[in-house]
Amino acid sequence: MNLFKSFQMAISNIWARKVRSLLTMLGIIIGVVAVIVIVGLGNGLEKYMVDSFKSMGTDLLTVNVVGRGSARTVSTEEMYELVDDYPEYLTSVSPQVPLGGKVKIGNEALSYTSVTGTGEDFMIMKKFSLESGRYIRYVDIDRRNNVAVVGAYINNEWFRGEALGKTLRINGQLFEIIGVLNAETDEIEEGGGDDAIYIPYSVAAKSAGVRNISSYVFGIANEDLVKESKQIIDDKLYDVFGDQDAYRIISLTELLSMMSSMVDIMITILAAIAGISLVVGGIGIMNIMLVSVSERTREIGIRKALGAKRHHILQQFVIEAATTSAIGGLIGIGLGYALSDLASKIIVVALEEEIVVAASTSAALGAFAISAFIGILFGYLPARKAARLNPIDALRYE
Amino acid sequence: MKPLIEFRDLSKIYQMGETEVRAVDGMSMQIMPGEFVAIVGQSGSGKSTCMNIIGCLDVPTSGNYFLGGQDVGELDDDELAEIRNKMVGFIFQQYNLLPKLSVLGNVELPLLYAGLSKSERVEQATKVITKVGLADKINNLPSQLSGGQQQRVSVARALAGNPSVILADEPTGALDSKTGKEVLELLTKLHSEGNTVVLITHDNDIAGQAQRIIRLEDGHIIFNGTPDQEVTHI
Ligand SMILES: Nc1ncnc2c1ncn2[C@@H]1O[C@H](COP(=O)(O)OP(=O)(O)O)[C@@H](O)[C@H]1O
Ligand SMILES: [Mg+2]
Numbered sequence: 001m002n003l004f005k006s007f008q009m010a011i012s013n014i015w016a017r018k019v020r021s022l023l024t025m026l027g028i029i030i031g032v033v034a035v036i037v038i039v040g041l042g043n044g045l046e047k048y049m050v051d052s053f054k055s056m057g058t059d060l061l062t063v064n065v066v067g068r069g070s071a072r073t074v075s076t077e078e079m080y081e082l083v084d085d086y087p088e089y090l091t092s093v094s095p096q097v098p099l100g101g102k103v104k105i106g107n108e109a110l111s112y113t114s115v116t117g118t119g120e121d122f123m124i125m126k127k128f129s130l131e132s133g134r135y136i137r138y139v140d141i142d143r144r145n146n147v148a149v150v151g152a153y154i155n156n157e158w159f160r161g162e163a164l165g166k167t168l169r170i171n172g173q174l175f176e177i178i179g180v181l182n183a184e185t186d187e188i189e190e191g192g193g194d195d196a197i198y199i200p201y202s203v204a205a206k207s208a209g210v211r212n213i214s215s216y217v218f219g220i221a222n223e224d225l226v227k228e229s230k231q232i233i234d235d236k237l238y239d240v241f242g243d244q245d246a247y248r249i250i251s252l253t254e255l256l257s258m259m260s261s262m263v264d265i266m267i268t269i270l271a272a273i274a275g276i277s278l279v280v281g282g283i284g285i286m287n288i289m290l291v292s293v294s295e296r297t298r299e300i301g302i303r304k305a306l307g308a309k310r311h312h313i314l315q316q317f318v319i320e321a322a323t324t325s326a327i328g329g330l331i332g333i334g335l336g337y338a339l340s341d342l343a344s345k346i347i348v349v350a351l352e353e354e355i356v357v358a359a360s361t362s363a364a365l366g367a368f369a370i371s372a373f374i375g376i377l378f379g380y381l382p383a384r385k386a387a388r389l390n391p392i393d394a395l396r397y398e
Numbered sequence: 399m400k401p402l403i404e405f406r407d408l409s410k411i412y413q414m415g416e417t418e419v420r421a422v423d424g425m426s427m428q429i430m431p432g433e434f435v436a437i438v439g440q441s442g443s444g445k446s447t448c449m450n451i452i453g454c455l456d457v458p459t460s461g462n463y464f465l466g467g468q469d470v471g472e473l474d475d476d477e478l479a480e481i482r483n484k485m486v487g488f489i490f491q492q493y494n495l496l497p498k499l500s501v502l503g504n505v506e507l508p509l510l511y512a513g514l515s516k517s518e519r520v521e522q523a524t525k526v527i528t529k530v531g532l533a534d535k536i537n538n539l540p541s542q543l544s545g546g547q548q549q550r551v552s553v554a555r556a557l558a559g560n561p562s563v564i565l566a567d568e569p570t571g572a573l574d575s576k577t578g579k580e581v582l583e584l585l586t587k588l589h590s591e592g593n594t595v596v597l598i599t600h601d602n603d604i605a606g607q608a609q610r611i612i613r614l615e616d617g618h619i620i621f622n623g624t625p626d627q628e629v630t631h632i
Contacts, residue, residue, distance in 0.1 A: 306507050310479075
């Protein structure tokens, strides 16, 4: 009596009671679908996060000097020296000076536009590209030239695409537009990434009245050197301040891996909750198998009279339960993939974000294995009951 | 020659609360290979209990049962299953065919549990199905057959594993007299071919077809001899 024969018998028994078998499988189907969709959603979310972080620059380190409780400060020159001292780790640096000033074009005020003072390498570090003109140069910084580079929003909305050479006012001072950037975001809107003006950091610092610049962005030679690069900057700043709370070094790569592991934990918890429905499905299978054993008592008696041993009967019922459960698992996998597709489309329409619910093969295989295992686990008890039936009692059963 | 079946002071006692029912009470008897024996008696005389013990579906409370020289009383569930599979061919009053299996599928069952390969099973089963005259119905379901035909299927199933003894419990009980007679003739034929047949019945006319009669009453043997002897005895 081989496994294949038991499997054949199981299939024919399941087929003979189609509706009942399908209802029995329902718990397993729902559980598998839920696990696949949730894990798929998690994968999609993680990919979405990675993509958006990548576009923000995972090869950058942001340094914020708080300077609290310390009389000492770090100068812009010292920061530039770091890049000179460690060229194999740090490729570039740029101060970032946010300027909360009023922007006026002609007589009209722009209330949401961000104004940032930067160094000459800032554009390359942030992977901006020029539509026309040029970016800020060292000479502009050195001489505190009132020059500005504007984002696509300002160019399109305020200058009909011809901003180059025009002027605008920041805190009353006149700036000449020397460069126009290409659109950086998909949606060019007010207050967005493209509603921005970049000016020399020396000009911004003077205008804001800050003597010591507190925010810098460093370019790293290679994403794998994040840790070492961070350490170099950390050593320098600790030397200066003697206090780790006086500054912060933020790496997007680290932030990303932190957020990824948070999403992972969340998804695992959700998948485990969905997995409970697999257990409920298993109990449903056990219930139906118990009914099936008592319905087939006479059959079991006949089989035993003809020489079936306990393990024959046990095998038959366990395989039937496992097959029922595994078929439920397969249906669940099919539905899970279909539903993942559907969910992706709904997310695009509803949230206007490209989060792809990516049903993974490993989740599908795992779900299938777990459902077959649950069938075996919950089929065992009814099967054992069947195997232990006394043949005389079973034969007499009506 | 050694007996194929031997009861030695065998008892089967059922405990029904306070009272005990001695379904078989200190019985001793022997059946030789190749014999055709009828066990007769009125309802409640202990026939089915005897048949269960002979067929290794049950074990005695006390005394010994030897089948082919082996003491069956000491065997466990699975060992009894193996003995049934190899040595006993059952024919039940209610046929006890599996309704979802074809004639072939039903007859194959004992061979399946004996571990024969698919081709061996089909060959062997087809042979016995042909022997009982149902070769043209081999793929039919039991529900597509008459009562007499179904009982012939169960005879084929009993024969399939080439057992030492064919054990028929009221095989004609559910049949009309004509088809009942046909089944009885089939059993007689099997006996003439050398099979050991034990027939259990309450019907004296049917018992008269056998070589030897063992008559029971209240779990005791009250007669053990040829039908002719019994007639003169009475
Ligand atoms: N499982 C059982 N439990 C209790 N008493 C039983 C059981 N089986 C049979 N008996 C009793 O044993 C006696 C013999 O029964 P049985 O062997 O079935 O006789 P027969 O087959 O000749 O009608 C009867 O009195 C019956 O009530
Ligand atoms: Mg009886």
